[in-house]
Amino acid sequence: MENYTILDHSGIIHYETIGELIHTFKDQIHVKGIQTGTYKKILLVMIESLENIMKHSECCPSGQNHASTYMPVFSIRKNVSQFIIASSNPVKKQSIPAFKDRLEYLNTLDQQGLKDFYKKTITNGLFTNRGGAGLGLIEIAKISGKKITYEFSPLDDHCDRFNMIITIDETSN
Amino acid sequence: MLPFYSGSSDFSPRAEFSSTTGLFELAGVSRPENVSAFYSQLIDWLKIFEQESVHSGTWPGNGITVNFKLTYCNSASSKYIFQILEIILSWKRYGIQPVINWYYDESDDKMKDDGQDLADALEYNFNYLSLS
Numbered sequence: 676m677e678n679y680t681i682l683d684h685s686g687i688i689h690y691e692t693i694g695e696l697i698h699t700f701k702d703q704i705h706v707k708g709i710q711t712g713t714y715k716k717i718l719l720v721m722i723e724s725l726e727n728i729m730k731h732s733e734c735c736p737s738g739q740n741h742a743s744t745y746m747p748v749f750s751i752r753k754n755v756s757q758f759i760i761a762s763s764n765p766v767k768k769q770s771i772p773a774f775k776d777r778l779e780y781l782n783t784l785d786q787q788g789l790k791d792f793y794k795k796t797i798t799n800g801l802f803t804n805r806g807g808a809g810l811g812l813i814e815i816a817k818i819s820g821k822k823i824t825y826e827f828s829p830l831d832d833h834c835d836r837f838n839m840i841i842t843i844d845e846t847s848n
Numbered sequence: 849m850l851p852f853y854s855g856s857s858d859f860s861p862r863a864e865f866s867s868t869t870g871l872f873e874l875a876g877v878s879r880p881e882n883v884s885a886f887y888s889q890l891i892d893w894l895k896i897f898e899q900e901s902v903h904s905g906t907w908p909g910n911g912i913t914v915n916f917k918l919t920y921c922n923s924a925s926s927k928y929i930f931q932i933l934e935i936i937l938s939w940k941r942y943g944i945q946p947v948i949n950w951y952y953d954e955s956d957d958k959m960k961d962d963g964q965d966l967a968d969a970l971e972y973n974f975n976y977l978s979l980s
């Protein structure tokens with residue numbers, strides 16, 4: 676099986692941008708012969724990842740929101756047996772400890788643990804101040820069935836770049 | 849009470865609620881730009897419907913049926929759908945036994961899983977039906 680790139684985007688993510696990227700991705704399904712079940716999983720991870728970027732990429736220094744250093748990056752690639760969904764965006768340093776705790780906790784859970792955590796989160800009635808439900812990363816972990824690979828690399832005194840990689844097996848349906 | 853209707857778009861579901869038939873239906877893709885605004889109007893409608901039904905002592909003769917025919921919903925929408933179902937299931941205290949039909953594409957296990965996760969969180973049985 677060949678390795679190939681399905682989607683490669685660099686730039687600020689708005690609501691409309693996500694719609695455009697969804698359409699671009701959908702155009703690729705038939706061309707690349709991606710099975711429906713796998714396509715749906717990639718699509719769901721893609722949307723939750725892009726919505727996370729849209730909600731959290733707000734720490735560009737004034738006047739630098741178009742500087743490449745602070746630009747969100749998103750891609751979907753295929754290797755021999757997996758689809759690799761990579762996202763990268765600046766996040767405020769102050770939000771990193773809670774973010775890291777959540778990711779580390781998710782990576783300790785198996786599928787049943789993720790289902791239980793999902794249930795606990797959907798029933799708590801809470802929404803974040805950005806309108807999130809706190810379910811996005813849980814959904815991503817549930818769909819992937821694999822550990823979330825991530826890292827934070829310093830950008831400046833206020834922000835780090837958050838890099839996240841999600842993998843989905845080609846045969847998972 | 850006037851029925852509620854909101855047409856679908858690329859990223860918003862069709863929402864149709866009728867106080868006469870007791871049929872509530874949500875269909876399509878749910879990723880509205882303003883999730884809170886979109887679902888708040890549905891929640892408000894349901895609360896008024898409940899008030900009017902309790903006040904008049906009249907509920908739809910055929911009971912309450914909720915059809916979900918979603919092909920995708922983002923995680924924020926899921927939380928609001930949970931809230932909508934919490935309201936509808938709270939009507940059990942008035943002797944209503946809502947029927948929840950969760951439709952899914954048979955090639956899409958994830959959508960069926962989403963319904964099962966919601967049913968599990970609500971501790972209520974859904975009917976799972978093929979969209980085709």
